[in-house]
Amino acid sequence: MPPHETYVEPFLGGGALMRLKLPAAYNIGVDLDAGVIEKWRSLIGGNGAGIRERGITESAGALGGNGAGGPQAHRPIAAAIGGNGVSAGAADPPLAAAAGDCADPRRRRSVDSPRVDPPRYRFLRGDGLTFLASYPFAPDDLVYCDPPYLLETLSSRPRYRYNLSDEQHAELVAIIGELPCRVMISGYWSQMYDQALKGWSRINFMAMTRGGMAEEWVWFNFDPPVALHDYRYLGETAHQRQDLKRQIASWTRKLERMPRLKKQALLSAIARVGENGAPRGSSI
Numbered sequence: 401m402p403p404h405e406t407y408v409e410p411f412l413g414g415g416a417l418m419r420l421k422l423p424a425a426y427n428i429g430v431d432l433d434a435g436v437i438e439k440w441r442s443l444i445g446g447n448g449a450g451i452r453e454r455g456i457t458e459s460a461g462a463l464g465g466n467g468a469g470g471p472q473a474h475r476p477i478a479a480a481i482g483g484n485g486v487s488a489g490a491a492d493p494p495l496a497a498a499a500g501d502c503a504d505p506r507r508r509r510s511v512d513s514p515r516v517d518p519p520r521y522r523f524l525r526g527d528g529l530t531f532l533a534s535y536p537f538a539p540d541d542l543v544y545c546d547p548p549y550l551l552e553t554l555s556s557r558p559r560y561r562y563n564l565s566d567e568q569h570a571e572l573v574a575i576i577g578e579l580p581c582r583v584m585i586s587g588y589w590s591q592m593y594d595q596a597l598k599g600w601s602r603i604n605f606m607a608m609t610r611g612g613m614a615e616e617w618v619w620f621n622f623d624p625p626v627a628l629h630d631y632r633y634l635g636e637t638a639h640q641r642q643d644l645k646r647q648i649a650s651w652t653r654k655l656e657r658m659p660r661l662k663k664q665a666l667l668s669a670i671a672r673v674g675e676n677g678a679p680r681g682s683s684i
Contacts (some may be wrong), residue, residue: 402582402625404542406425408535410528411547412436422630423519424542430531432523440523529568532575541581542629546573549587572596576621584620592618 405425409418411427413436431437524531528547539542548563564572573596576583587593589604597619607616628634631648637639655663 401543401544401584401629402622403627403629404540404582406541408537408541409513409546410543411545412440412523413546413609415440417544417546422632423521424519424629428524429524430526430528431526432527435544436523437523440521443522476555478535514577529571529575532572532579536578537581538582543576543579543581543583545572545576545583545585567594569593570596578619582620582622584618586616586618587615593617604681658664 401421401622406428407418407421407426408428408430409415410430410433412418413433414427418429429437429440452512528545531546547569552629569592571583573593576585577596585593585597600619600621601624602617602619604615604617606613608614632645633641635644655666658666
């Protein structure tokens with residue numbers, strides 16, 4: 401995943417990525433299942449320790465009482481909810497109130513500036529398709545779609561309360577093909593996805609599922625990134641990830657002990673390597 405300040409999962413479910421990745425400044429989850437949304441709202445708003453164990457930090461003041469947004473929320477999402485296919489259950493607060501109608505955070509902070517505020521979360525009960533078609537996405541937003549897989553690709557019975565029909569899958573890939581932001585979608589290979597997402601980048605890998613080993617695919621509408629949002633999972637194996645973690649820790653300790661100007665000289669050279677592939681001649 402490339403660096404991003406806004407992260408959206410329109411088919412939230414268990415939200416493994418929402419739980420395990422480093423949080424963005426703004427995080428939005430949408431799901432039709434009222435129980436799923438209630439669990440996420442209670443996890444963030446009422447039981448922060450539970451999600452902090454999974455690497456996510458939060459502030460009750462920033463999140464509000466139900467995890468649906470704080471006093472300064474993200475771009476308006478009134479158009480993506482209420483009266484447009486996203487329904488509220490009896491126990492849900494009014495979605496318009498949950499959404500808020502506040503200014504775009506880019507007016508007060510650039511993407512490259514350091515994060516000061518804790519991340520904010522919104523969990524909305526509703527139709528992911530409608531949300532995707534209605535929300536005012538910005539180019540540097542990141543959407544990760546993990547919808548219920550096409551029924552024809554499953555090796556066992558469907559396990560979701562709300563599944564998608566073939567027609568809804570066709571609608572989904574049509575919608576994400578028109579979004580003005582960065583999009584990732586995972587699933588098993590199918591002719592529908594292969595044709596609809598032609599020209600997208602893609603990776604495939606073997607993963608353990610409830611039905612045994614299966615080949616998972618991820619399609620994304622951007623080039624493989626050279627900078628990542630979260631480097632903790634870089635590496636093909638646990639051993640490679642652990643080696644990189646130790647190397648980063650070692651280099652960090654060495655840099656912390658260096659005189660400030662020498663440290664800045666090295667960091668400047670490293671930055672030039674990242675930009676141009678090789679450092680220009682310089683002396684320390």
